[in-house]
Amino acid sequence: MLKRFLFFAIILNMLCSGVSYAAPCYGTYMPKEKKWILGLQGDFLMDRDMKDDQGGTSGSRYFLTCSYGVFNRICFDGKIGVGDVAWHNSNPGNLDYNTSFAGGYGFRIKGYENKALGIKTVAGFQHISVHPRSTCPASDKHRVIIDDWQGFVLISKDTGNLVPYLGARYGTVDFIKWVNDHDRRRIKSEKMLDLVIGVDYLMAKDTRLNIEGDFIDGEELSVGISRDF
Helix, strand or coil: CHHHHHHHHHHHHHHHHCCCCCCCCCCCCCCCECCEEEEEEEEEEEEEEECCCCCEEEEEEEEEEEEEEEECCEEEEEEEEEEEEEEECCCCCCEEEEEEEEEEEEEEEEEEEECCCCEEEEEEEEEEEEECCCECCCCCCEEEEEEEEEEEEEEEECCCCEEEEEEEEEEEEEEEEEECCEEEEEECECCCEEEEEEEEEEEECCEEEEEEEECCCCCEEEEEEEEEC
16 A cells, blocks of 8 residues: 555656656666567657747657667667657747657666665666657748757665656757758757656566656656566
């Protein structure tokens, strides 16, 4: 009962506080050497403020994910899917870019681990790129790429089928836009450093649910399900 209470308390905290603002960290569970983890992931950007009074951006991404254990302490992560983007601004006004290709990659390295206490640390890097279709309000053609990356350090506590984790990360969501295939501009997000909270829940043998969000204040929610192979 205590584990179930903690699981739902963590989920409620993330949903009520606003959620993380960079590419998902995946948590501290990694595939063993020469083994795979395959899954599905949804990443929902609510509203990320941009620098220089350039408004904010939002969007949804849906991925097929895979992780491969190069060694017991190092794994590569990859994903491919689709995503959309919205730009909330006063000039030229709110724009919605339709769903198209999205993908990402990264790696994780296992650090300190104490199996007796169920404590594990992981450091890594993750990147997502979203390439929605252009939109054409009035007579102008607007094209955009979202470049979303981060580096992070996580620590987790294994309590059986529930593994909560938290950590720190440094990263950005870059909004790269073109007007009529020229006038290129890269707009960076306001925040760079943040805290992250997440949980892995063992639903069945070799099958896990991952939910990740921001510990204090943020703008994105990541939900995924995966299985060992």
